[in-house]
Amino acid sequence: MNRQRRIGPPILTVEDICLSFGGVKALDRVSFEVREHEILAIIGPNGAGKSSMLNVINGVYHPQEGSVTFMGKKRHRMRPHEAAAQGIARTFQNIALFKGMSVLDNIMTGRNLKMKTSFLEQALYWGRARAEEIEHRRKVEEIIDFLEIEHIRKTPVGRLPYGLQKRVELARALAAEPQLLLLDEPMAGMNVEEKQDMCRFVLDVNDEFGTTIVLIEHDMGVVMDISDRVVVLDYGRKIAEGTPEEVRAHPAVIEAYLGVAH
Ligand SMILES: Nc1ncnc2c1ncn2[C@@H]1O[C@H](COP(=O)(O)OP(=O)(O)O)[C@@H](O)[C@H]1O
């Protein structure tokens, strides 16, 4: 595969992450790396700790143990907005958009962190703020074009079918121009055609913007098609890691998926 050759050194390293909620160990000594430009899939049964892992990476959850190193910077505690400022964006398992707002306005919210000019500066230096606004619009229009959603740019998000809402959420995440994009079940609940579209967009984002992607996905067909490597979680533990082919043939993975007694 051509894509494999572009993969660079690790940009994200999670090491020995332990995260508990009361008595529940959501993550138990989980370590792995994400390499520059790759598409890494995290798979595993429900409750395995997949969403929790994304929440640790983007600073929503603070693990009791372990460390996260992103772009050479090791950190133990970080807030979500700091993760975003460092170049990590995400979409959610349940769509988190402003349903009453238009597609365009929702995507603009993804630019918030990029907006440097304060309100005072906007009042004092109208020209600079105006130039910045034009640049934001240009970037947002580029993403709208890229994801082929021109025709719905003025439509309130709540009126769109589910598959398109997922695409708008991807657009908003891309508006932040992230180095690392975290996608929590981007294809859940989609029909076959919507899944094919989303697969194509994920691959295009990876190819054209060079964005590194970590995605949680249940559909093994999708995982086999688009991911470079796979990490498998089960009951908060990493039970396997490797290429899609390696992971699919791994006894522990087969066992976890077939529900053989643990
Ligand atoms: N905020 C939370 N409070 C309490 N328990 C949680 C919380 N988030 C996740 N968990 C628990 O952690 C475990 C892993 O959940 P999650 O990461 O959502 O799994 P997955 O995404 O693989 O289905 C589950 O037992 C879940 O109930």
Ligand SMILES: [Mg+2]
């Ligand atoms: Mg989940």
